Amino acid sequence: MRWITNIYRLGVKEIFSLLRDPVLMGLIFYTFTFAIYTVAHGVQTELRNASIAVVDEDRSELSGQITGAFLPPYFKTPSEIDLGAVDPGMDAGRYTFVLDIPPDFEADVLAGRIPEIQLNVDATAMTIAGNGATYISSIVNAELLKFVSRSSGSVVLPVELRVRAKYNPNLDSTWFMAVMQLINNLTILAIILSGAAVIREREHGTLEHLLVMPVTSSEIMLAKIWANGLVIVLAAVLSLQFIVQGLLGIPIVGSIALFTLGSAVYLFAVTAMGITLSTLATTMPQFGLLSIPVFVVMNLLSGGITPLESMPQGLQNTVQVLPSTHFIKFAQAVLYRGAGIEIVWPQLLATTIIGVAFFAFGLARFRATLASAR
Incomplete structure (x- = not known):
């Protein structure tokens, strides 16, 4: 005691x-x-107000549809720049992402060819870069799917993925x-x-x-x-x-x-x-x-x-x-x-x-x- x-x-x-x-x-x-x-x-680790620029070399309906799909709160309003302004803009830190849509992109998509879109990422902030690249890929794929289904009829995917976040549903x-x-x-x-x-x-x-x-x-x-x-x-x-x-x-x-x-x-x-x-x-x-x-x-x-x-x-x-x-x-x-x-x-x-x-x-x-x- x-x-x-x-x-x-x-x-x-x-x-x-x-x-x-x-x-x-x-x-x-x-x-x-x-x-x-x-x-x-x-x-914050999620994507918020990321700066993005678009080099639209196609000037088509599809390229405009993709550009308009980047919306707040994930992205700032996209800036349209020329190809020569990509490196200076990223070097100065004005843009975290720059999406380059090549010429004849819409025509290649309608013709069934496989065109490529270039995404430039400033990976200085690694978390934002990784999350943002995933978001942009999903947005581009979704807009492409909408455009193709509208042009050639409905497109049925073999798999439908539904994500349910548990314990933190809003991520x-x-x-x-x-x-x-x-x-x-x-x-x-x-x-x-x-x-x-x-x-x-x-x-x-x-x-x-x-x-x-x-x-x-x-x-x-x-x-x-x-x-x-x-x-x-x-x-x-x-x-x-x-x-x-x-x-x-x-x-x-x-x-x-x-x-x-x-x-x-x-x-x-x-x-x-x-x-x-x-x-x-x-x-x-x-x-x-x-x-x-x-x-x-x-x-x-x-x-x-x-x-x-x-x-x-x-x-x-x-x-x-x-x-x-x-x-x-x-x-x-x-x-x-x-x-x-x-x-x-x-x-x-x-x-x-x-x-x-x-x-x-x-x-x-x-x-x-x-x-x-x-």
């Missing part, structure tokens, strides 16, 4: 210390409000970006707050006070983990309720209680990682520089931005040691697809095992740090 009491009282001290830090409190508020809202609205990237940004912010705050708690003790000289008290290193570390984890879980749940669901209007089909449980398990692992990093640094700037590459790797290689299946097999196996890899699978299954505990328990178990391993290593490092400070 004394062990539990010490952990509780040290944790309460940690919470009051955090509440008295206006910089960290401001960071928590910004991270779970404005940072999520602005990223969800500002970062709105805001739904994805808001939740992924919340998870990323949860990760970086867990690392920063837990590590800053140790660095703050060292810089303020209160670490020496703890050393003369009848407390153990495990009690100190567990107190920092539960206190900082509680603050972050509470902030994440409030952000999910009032920012993601309320302000952004994104539906959450899964159990928020289950997500809270998974977040608590995940934060146990990540805060232990943050304390481990703080034992390797002596000042806050060093800790910041050390934590940045760790967070970047966890952010980019955990499956939240790039699917794990697209990575090399060796890298897929390596990132399994990161708790974020399993938590992102858990969060997407719960929040997007409404999965229950019977589906996501393997991710919870893997996160727990990784968290225990990080805690054991971090505790050994923390004990060594306390021993050197005596």
Whole structure:
């Protein structure tokens, strides 16, 4: 009971210390409000208002029909340019796509020949380039089908493809970006707050006070983990309720209680990682520089931005040691697809095992740090 009491009282001290830090409190508020809202609205992966130009060398009914099919909100009104203006326009960044319709294009189509249309794509913005090329191909094929069916009677296709998007029926990237940004912010705050708690003790000289008290290193570390984890879980749940669901209007089909449980398990692992990093640094700037590459790797290689299946097999196996890899699978299954505990328990178990391993290593490092400070 004394062990539990010490952990509780040290944790309460940690919470009051955090509440008295206006910089960290401001960071928590910004991270779970404005940072999520602005990223969800500002970062879009779907095609919107793409600039397109058309080189119409045919000047036929069909070429005009194709040109007129590029409509908002996917494309801006097409600009008609000459062939010689293609390279200068794309070099200057005025056009993302340039469609070149060759001479006698309509006549070749009616004669049953196979004419070619050239599409020039500025692939600097890779996502927009890929999505836009697919849209343009679909639009051109649809207009060709309309024109041919009107000229030679009905054309019956052997296969009719009907696409039904599940979990995000409007294919709105805001739904994805808001939740992924919340998870990323949860990760970086867990690392920063837990590590800053140790660095703050060292810089303020209160670490020496703890050393003369009848407390153990495990009690100190567990107190920092539960206190900082509680603050972050509470902030994440409030952000999910009032920012993601309320302000952004994104539906959450899964159990928020289950997500809270998974977040608590995940934060146990990540805060232990943050304390481990703080034992390797002596000042806050060093800790910041050390934590940045760790967070970047966890952010980019955990499956939240790039699917794990697209990575090399060796890298897929390596990132399994990161708790974020399993938590992102858990969060997407719960929040997007409404999965229950019977589906996501393997991710919870893997996160727990990784968290225990990080805690054991971090505790050994923390004990060594306390021993050197005596």
